[in-house]
Amino acid sequence: MIAWIETNGLRIGTFPALEALAPALRVWFTSRSGGVSTPPFDSLNLGSHVGDRRPDVLENRRRLKNALGIGKNRVARGGQVHGIEIASVTRGGKFEDTDGFITSSKELALAINSADCFPLVIHSPSEMVTAALHVGRSGASGGIIEEVFGLLYDEFRIDPENTVAVCGPGICPRCYEVGRDVAMGFPSWARKHRGKTWHLDLPRFIRTRTERAGVKPANFFDSGLCTACDDSLFSYRRDGGRTGRNWTIAMMVRL
Ligand SMILES: [Zn+2]
Numbered sequence: 001m002i003a004w005i006e007t008n009g010l011r012i013g014t015f016p017a018l019e020a021l022a023p024a025l026r027v028w029f030t031s032r033s034g035g036v037s038t039p040p041f042d043s044l045n046l047g048s049h050v051g052d053r054r055p056d057v058l059e060n061r062r063r064l065k066n067a068l069g070i071g072k073n074r075v076a077r078g079g080q081v082h083g084i085e086i087a088s089v090t091r092g093g094k095f096e097d098t099d100g101f102i103t104s105s106k107e108l109a110l111a112i113n114s115a116d117c118f119p120l121v122i123h124s125p126s127e128m129v130t131a132a133l134h135v136g137r138s139g140a141s142g143g144i145i146e147e148v149f150g151l152l153y154d155e156f157r158i159d160p161e162n163t164v165a166v167c168g169p170g171i172c173p174r175c176y177e178v179g180r181d182v183a184m185g186f187p188s189w190a191r192k193h194r195g196k197t198w199h200l201d202l203p204r205f206i207r208t209r210t211e212r213a214g215v216k217p218a219n220f221f222d223s224g225l226c227t228a229c230d231d232s233l234f235s236y237r238r239d240g241g242r243t244g245r246n247w248t249i250a251m252m253v254r255l
Pocket residue numbers: 171172173174175226227228229230
């Protein structure tokens with residue numbers, strides 16, 4: 001379902017099957033390859049505030065924007081706080097306390113920063129509106145998925161049936177051990193009890209909630225990748241908290 005492209009030394013994941021349903025939408029996710037950061041941020045760390053050298057992060061972002069043809073000041077990114085605040089944006093820049101974006105602006109890149117949490121993109125091909133969310137366990141249980149469909153309807157009268165959803169890499173249930181208290185905050189179908197430990201199936205939770213909101217199962221695209229299983233991605237859990245951040249970018253292009 002995904003394909004990797006190599007460009008300017010970067011290795012970037014894409015969703016080729018999207019094109020038939022959503023010709024103007026681009027969704028890219030980064031891997032660790034192609035940047036300048038040194039261990040444990042090697043090498044394409046895109047996250048600031050993780051302990052990496054700022055000039056290296058800025059160089060990595062510059063390389064990514066060049067590789068993807070993103071213009072100056074055309075990246076909207078959030079000061080993510082595991083909340084459910086979603087901003088409507090028409091310009092690039094950093095938006096504090098924001099875990100999601102909605103835009104109808106073309107060639108505006110919505111960037112989601114993650115290293116185990118899931119990036120989720122919702123797009124309406126007919127209305128030409130795109131949303132991108134940072135969905136960890138707090139945002140998911142807090143209702144950020146329901147929030148985005150509410151906003152898409154209120155602002156643009158978008159019916160979820162006519163949208164596509166794209167879920168990027170995040171942590172798989174096998175790798176995602178949680179405490180009992182956390183597990184009990186989720187429905188039984190989204191948690192697993194293995195021996196003495198509890199595991200959370202966040203990808204299943206996200207998919208189910210997205211489909212319950214009205215997205216057709218055939219319109220749900222999932223990378224199927226686990227950030228912790230796949231060494232080519234940054235994982236907060238696997239790397240003991242000191243690691244870089246992957247970016248998933250959603251952008252509408254002019255056709
Ligand atoms: Zn895994």
